[in-house]
Amino acid sequence: MQLGRTARIVLGTITVVVLGLVYLPLGVVFLNSISTSESLSWPPPGFTLEWWGRALESTGALEALGTSVVVALIASAIALVLGTLAAIALSRYRFFGKETVNLLIVLPIALPGIVTGIALNNAFRTLMGVDLAMWTLVVAHATFCIVTVYNNAFARLNASGTRLEEASMDLGAGLFTTFRLVTFPYLKSSLMAGGLLAFALSFDEIIVTTFTAGTGVATLPLWILQNMFRPSQAPVVAVIAVILAVLSVIPLAIAQRLTAKDAAAVAR
Amino acid sequence: MESAIRLRGLHKRFGDTIAVADLDLDIEPGEFFSMLGPSGSGKTTVLRIIAGFEQPTRGTVSLFGADVTRLAPFDRPVNTVFQDYALFPHLSVIANVEYGLRVAGVGRRERRAKAEEALGAVRLAGLEDRRPHELSGGQRQRVALARAIVLRPQALLLDEPLGALDLKLREQMQVELKELQRSLGITFVFVTHDQDEALTLSDRVAVFDAGEVVQLGTPREVYDHPRNRFIASFVGSSTLLEPDVAAALGLARAPMAVRPERVTLADSGPGAPGTIAEVIYTGPEHRIVVDLDGLDARITALEPNIGAHHRRERGDRVMVGVEPAAAAPLEPEAA
DSSP states (O other): OOOOHHHHHHHHHHHHHHHHHHHHHHHHHHHHHTBSOTTOOSSOSOBOSHHHHHHHHOHHHHHHHHHHHHHHHHHHHHHHHHHHHHHHHHHHOOOTTHHHHHHHHHHHHHSOHHHHHHHHHHIIIIISOOOOOHHHHHHHHHHHHHHHHHHHHHHHHHHHTTHHHHHHHHTTOOHHHHIIIIIHHHHHHHHHHHHHHHHHHHHTOOHHHHHHSOTTOOOHHHHHHHHTTSTTTHHHHHHHHHHHHHHHHHHHHHHHHHHHHHHHHHHO | OOOSEEEEEEEEEETTEEEEEEEEEEEOTTOEEEEEOOTTSSHHHHHHHHHTSSOOSEEEEEETTEEOTTOOGGGSSEEEEOTTOOOOTTSOHHHHHHHHHHHTTOOHHHHHHHHHHHHHHTTOTTOTTOOGGGSOHHHHHHHHHHHHHTTOOSEEEEESTTTTSOHHHHHHHHHHHHHHHHHHOOEEEEEESOHHHHHHHOSEEEEEETTEEEEEEOHHHHHHSOOSHHHHHHSSOOEEEOHHHHHHTTSOSSOEEEOGGGEEEESSSSSEEEEEEEEEEOSSEEEEEEEETTTTEEEEEEEEOOOTTSOOOTTOEEEEEEOGGGEEEOOOOOO
């Protein structure tokens, strides 16, 4: 399709403005992390690496980072197991209420976090009568992590149909052998992609986290929120933000490559 | 002799559709048996029921005398070559062929040897380490064959295995399939919608229509004596003769089918007079359509292309002859 000269200029300008709106603030955060001004004043009066050193020594930040990683790992693991099982059930078997179950599994990703947060908070404290802790946070995160794993696995299973599994059983393999030797290897890249997305979702979640984390359980986003407006901590927060931005690109890139590879494999 | 595959009262319904209607069928050991029919005629469903992928609504499946109706696919001594091959994309060619042996717990060395032998039998030696997506359609087809025969099944089920290949390759694979079946000596059950393929390959053909076997016999029986209009037009081409047309040609006054190559044309002599309406040159032969005088009916004849010296033209007057033995009486249509 050919675009006229004016159209190209207008569209190009819009693209630059939009991308600039997204990425310039990120650049500002980076500058703040090396600015000599504690109050993030603009323009930066000078540059220093002091905050980077402080950040790497900040026990609060490092503990929060650890908590976030552990929560994200466990929530993703739960999501991988349950999401895969659900995807197999819904793509391979017919049963009563199947469409409803499908909707109920996917819904948590669409529900406003504040609703999920309040609901789980109530359920944990009043219905179940337990104290909020790390595990309540993990369970809360797992509810929406399942969705990414489930969606990825379900799409892959539907694209392939049952032919490979039929071939496997025809050649003498039972249900579990077929899963181990055929279905799982076939799903592996989809599960990786889904798992990475789940990890990323859990890692920076803050709304549900606020309502379901026990006292003393601070994930990195919570820690940032608590420290952002303390004068002496603001530049340290900027450092952490930069580190997170860099780290978050990695799983996203891997997930994208895996999905692209999958699409190519299915197309063949 | 015990049948290799025996179907009794086999019935399969999908919702309101009857896919297979109370089918009885016996397939003999060592036989090349084709199930021929248009799509939706139930032939593939029957194959899938024999393999164990579908459960019949009622009826039984026996393999060499053993009732397997309720057995899972992995407990049945048959193997399948799938229409789209269904090779495992993440496994190499040799690992695909070894799969069944691996699952059965056969040792590494033994299964490697057997898999290589099977690959040799389908003339694929040397491609062991390729992945399925690196192979041509014909090669994939051979891997699928090797993967199934390596297990020495009591019967091999083939679901339109040549459908995805181009014509030249298909003809070559037909010959190889036939040779393979002869050398293995096992029953082949071959599903196809290609009547040519069914006639060329089979010892016996079952013609399917709307979930029923409408004719069962050797290729010669089915081709020379089609039982009804459907078979006469689906298997090869035929001219269907109404009773008065048959009578005018000197045959019994009944609905008949006649193959174009059994219709003779002559400049004079006995037969029914007519005028040539169309001459179609097909290369090896001429397809000649004749309007029969006073009958509002057409009949098609084939004449071999034997050179330019004797050529019929549109508008020529001819005498049309059909030997009584060349015409197949058709059963009256069920209302």
